[in-house]
Amino acid sequence: MKRSSLIRDLQGAIGRRWVLHAPEDLLVYEYDATIDRGLPEAVVLPDDAEGVASAVCIASNHGVPVTARGAGTGLSGGAIPCEGGVVIVTTRMNRILELDPENRIAVVEPGVINLDISRSTAPYGLYYAPDPSSQKACSIGGNVAENAGGPHCLRYGTTTNHVLGLEIVTADGVVVWLGGKTADTPGYDLTGVVVGSEGTLAIVTKVIVRLLHKPEATVTLLAIFDTVTQASRVVSSIIGKGMVPAALEMMDKNTMDAVEPFVHAGYPPDAGAVLLIEVEGLKEDAQEQADAVASICRELEAREIRIGLSQEDRDRLWAGRKGALGALGRLAPSYYILDGVIPRTRLPTVLDGVYEACDRFGFRVANVFHAGDGNLHPNVMFDERVQGATKKVLDLGEEIMRLCVDAGGSITGEHGVGYEKRNYMSWIFSPDDLEVMSRLKAAFGASEIFNPGKVFPTSKGCGEVSSRMRAAIARVGADAFV
Amino acid sequence: MIAQATILDDLSAIVGGEHAYPADESQRFVVDGMTPRAVVEPGSYEEVAGVMRYASEQGLAAIPLGGGTKRHIGNLPSRYDLALSLSHIHQIIEHEPADLTVTCQAGISVAELDRRLRVHGQRVPFDVSHGQQASVGGVLAANTNGPSRPAYGALRDFTIGIRMVTGDGRITRAGGKVVKNVAGFDLCKLYIGSLGTLGVIVEATFKVMPVARLERSVLLSLDTPGGACALSAELHRRGLALSHVQLSGRGDATGYSWLLETRLAGSEGAVERSENEVVGLAPGSHAQPAGSDVSSTDRFSGEHFDDSSLLCRFSTLPSRLAAFIGAVQRLESPDILAEPATGILRVSWHEIDGATVLERARQIAASHSATAVVERCPPELKQHIDVFGDPPPAFQLMRSVKQQFDPKGILSPGRFVGRL
Structure with missing residues (x-):
């Protein structure tokens, strides 16, 4: 009872x-x-x-x-x-409680949908920068928990760079504010550690977010290449020249093949990779950066460059990227979305390694990812119903994560550790590193109550769940995001 | 209590004879008038860990120090046995220009790191005074930011990894070397601004950025802080190529002069247009492009505050900054250095009764929803106040963090918020 x-x-x-x-x-x-x-x-x-x-x-x-x-x-x-x-x-906690255009902050409840913040602030020429691809659906509370990213995080940073304060409920049921509306608040930056703690430290009940002025000008470039290697070199060259575009995204051939029948983006059937590059700022700066990017693309033998200036043209260039995951869902019954990060100079070699591993395991892979910050998202297509396929695809995922870590990278750039990757935590963190993290959890008194078994291995987790290796295998269909 | 000679012998065994010695009178290691029993200068992370294990075993209180430029920040230490100098740990570990990241040791000076990165046309956007002396580790521990924060971010935004030695002598790492990373708790945020109370920062990894191709300043003389704040808001609203906007004011009971310094950085076209718009928006003001003689006494920077008898840092909402300045300027006519875009201001008084002025300054802060931190005052005054003011709402959690990270109370004890 x-x-x-x-x-x-x-x-x-x-x-x-x-x-x-x-x-x-x-x-x-x-x-x-x-x-x-x-x-x-x-x-x-x-x-x-x-x-x-x-x-x-x-x-x-x-x-x-x-x-x-x-x-x-x-x-x-x-x-x-x-x-x-x-x-x-x-x-139900989905109210925008305060909107303060003068100080460029908003106080919102955790159930507010990410995009709704920017919609409400648009009349003031302001927006909320982090833009996970699920931004029409995902909530700001979830964004805070996972420190969500998105294409434009290359220039503007992830959720943590845009949250000034949090009201939280602690493990003993106390409601308390961390941080605040002012730029500096005395004491430890507890806001900074609760963001990205994946629901293991506290439950967020209010969020103070920082808003940005919309840039005066935005230019979107789409560049088509024969090979992924060429496109990777362009990424390295842009970053190496010290340019940090607002977004720098790559899609490979398999992704384009999936997208083309639905989006009709006009990708040539024999192209190997496409880059989507967005630059913004004052119109003088945006134009100059766009010219510089275009000239790098040409130098490294882009076969075609399309440039969008108007909102309508830019939306058209983005359509393929935004529809990519939904389109991929039609190619295979299941796909496994991976999330790893590598230093940007290692892009060409690690991508080669990803293709090689997928070939060896016998899976098709489509790469659609945030190339500018080295955040890979290989999407491995498989059929869950085939005996042993899930196990095999997880083994492949593990191998790809190894490639990222061996290149000096990380096991997750924006999706989080959760159940799936907690066993990889020891690849990048020593027992002492993990012990120090557990001190923080102890300080919040949250060891057993909030999301036990996630992020860190534990014997007292969610029973059956914690005893198994789990995978982020996205549901098929247009409601999947990356 | 363990004898000083024993401490020195034991420390020598860890770091070598010449790197453990008694503090002299040179003031280099004095914190708020307190002289440590020993100075120790480890030369490696392992030696830092060894020193901390020893301090932990013996219950010796250690204060990590870099260049010592921010020793005046924080409450009076409750104990101070060891000055743990990081100045012998000062290498650049890894800099791959094309990755736009750099990893360096805590003891390197901000100026030296800057010099080494500029060879490649890059920089970490530190914004501190005393860069020749100030160490990277000290800047992180004190969370020192400046007026370039709106343009380039604060330390918490461009620091992506920190290696820290714990109080019990473990060498640990948080974050990583890639620019995007959400694996595990983001302890970098916790360590930035922890003022040596949670561990010893020995290494950090930063995002770097290219040095702006063109940078220019425009100095504007304005009659009121309100006009300056409104102007600054308009410049930001227009998205001009601003890298730094700072308002300085000084005067006396009969009047104040205000100087708004805007620095512009970016492409030639953007800087030129921004400069025209700045000047156009402030008719009648005196614009001086950088390079002309701006060494006027009207202009001053953070270094100017070294001899303050009371220096406070306030953080209010940008919309309330002008009113706040108006109120605080009537309090014994202090020198004021403000960041209109962030609502942060530093206020410096000379030759005043610190206790009385501070009490009134805090009242003004409270009525303007501002936080107030005393950055510099005589140790005698520190005995009677908490330099951070009333404990913040989450103080219980902060205390529990301190207890978890420093159960023996040996890491800069007493110096933090609420005397943690």
Whole structure:
């Protein structure tokens, strides 16, 4: 009867209507954009920080874990419930509480959709810079948890560079502010460590974000190359010359083949790679950078360069990139989205290694990624229904992660560690490094309650889930993002 | 208590005889009037770890020091046994220009790192005074930023990895060497600004940026801080090629003179247009392109504050900055250096009654929703105040972080917020 008393307590605190516990209701919340599943005991939808705090206290009293969930678009299992735990869903906390154009800040609740911030601030000529590809769907709370990135993070940085303060609920149910609206606040930068902590330290209930002025001019260039190696050299050359465009994205042949029938972008059928480069700033600067980029592309034998100045033209150049993942979903029943980072000078050699490994394992791979900051996203196509295929694709993923780490890189650039990669943490961090991270978790008193088993290996995780290797295998279809 | 001679012998065994010695009267290692019992200068990360293990075993309080330019920041140390000098750990470990990243040791000076990177047309956008002396590790520990923050980011934005030796002598790493990385907790953020209270920063990796092809300054004399702030807001709204906007003011009860320095950086076309717009927006003001004689006494920088008897750093909302300046300027006519775009200002008083002025300054700060930190004041005053003011809302969490990282209380004890 432990279960019913948990539900009763939650209903008493949050209201019957906002506590889900029927099996058919829970099913909706057992997954995110990965293939992982975990059936929670209860799902609650509080309306404010006090409601979140009550739910945390009740879960804590009942000794069950808590997982926070925004829109569920994550690619590392951050919102996958722990079996038998409580899921706190932030979708009702979706208000923009304050908009202060003069100081270029906004205070928002965690359930606010990323793109809605920029939509609301557009009349003031302001926008919120981090733009994960799922920005029409993903919530700012989830962005904070995962330190979400996106194409334009090359120039503007990821979520952590745009969050000034957080209201959080701690493991003991206390509501407290970290950071604030002013540029400097005394004390340790706890905002900076909660961002990207993947729901393991605290639950975020308010976010102060920084807004940027929209640039005066933006120029988008699309350059087509015969080979990935050529395109990689262009990336290295642009960065090596000290230019940091707003975005610098690459798609390979397999991606173009998938995209072309749907988007009709006009990619030549025999092209090997395409680069999408965006530069912005004052019109004088944007023009000069665009000229410099175009001349590098020409020098390194781009077969075609298209330039977009108007919003409409630029949208057309971006269409192929934005539709890439959806299109890839049509080529294979499943695909496995990898997320690794390498130093930018290593792009050509590591990409060769990725293709070689995929050939050896017998899988098709489509690379569509943030080339400018060395953030690879190989998408490995496979068929889950084939006996042994999932295991094989995970082995391949591990090998590709090894390539990234051996090149001096990291196991994740923007998707997070979650369940999938916690076993790789020891490739880049020593036991001492990990021990120091655990001190932070202990300081937040969050060791057992928030998202146990994620990011770090633990014996007291989500039972069955923690005993298995898990993979971020995206669902097929247009709702997948990278 | 362990004898000083024993400490020196034991430290010599770790770092070699000539690198452990008693502090002399040269003031180099004095912190708020306190002289350490020993100075130790490790030459490697392993030696730093060895020193910290020893300090931990013996319960000796250590304060890590680089160039010592920011020793005046922080509360009075509750104890000070060892000055842990990082000045012998000062190499560039790795710089791959085409990756736009650099890894260097904590003891290298900001100026030396800058010099070495400029050979490749690159720089880390540090924005500090005393760059010849200030060490990279010290800048990180004190979280020193300047008016170029809106253009190039703060330390927390361009620092991508930190190697830190813990209080119990483990060499640990946070972050990495790639520009985008979300693996594990971002402890770099925690260490930046921790003022030596969580560990000893021994190495850091930064994003580097190209040196601007063209940089020019325009100095504008303005009548009021309000006019300067409004002008600055308009310049930012237009997205002009600004790398630095700083307002300096000095005067007395009869009047103040205000100088807005805007630095412009970028392509020739962008800088030229920006300069025209800056000048056009401030009719009647006196624009002086960089290179002309601007050594006027009206202009001053952070170095000017070295002999302050009370130096405070306030952070308010940009929209409230002008009103804040108006209020604080009536308080014994201090020198004021402000960043209109961030709402940060540093205010320096000379020859005043520190306690009284500070109390009133804090009242002004509170009524303008500003945070207030005393950056410099005599040790006698520090005995009676917390230089960081009232503990922040998350103080309980901060205390618990300090306890986890420094259970023995040997890392710069007493110096941080709430005397942690």
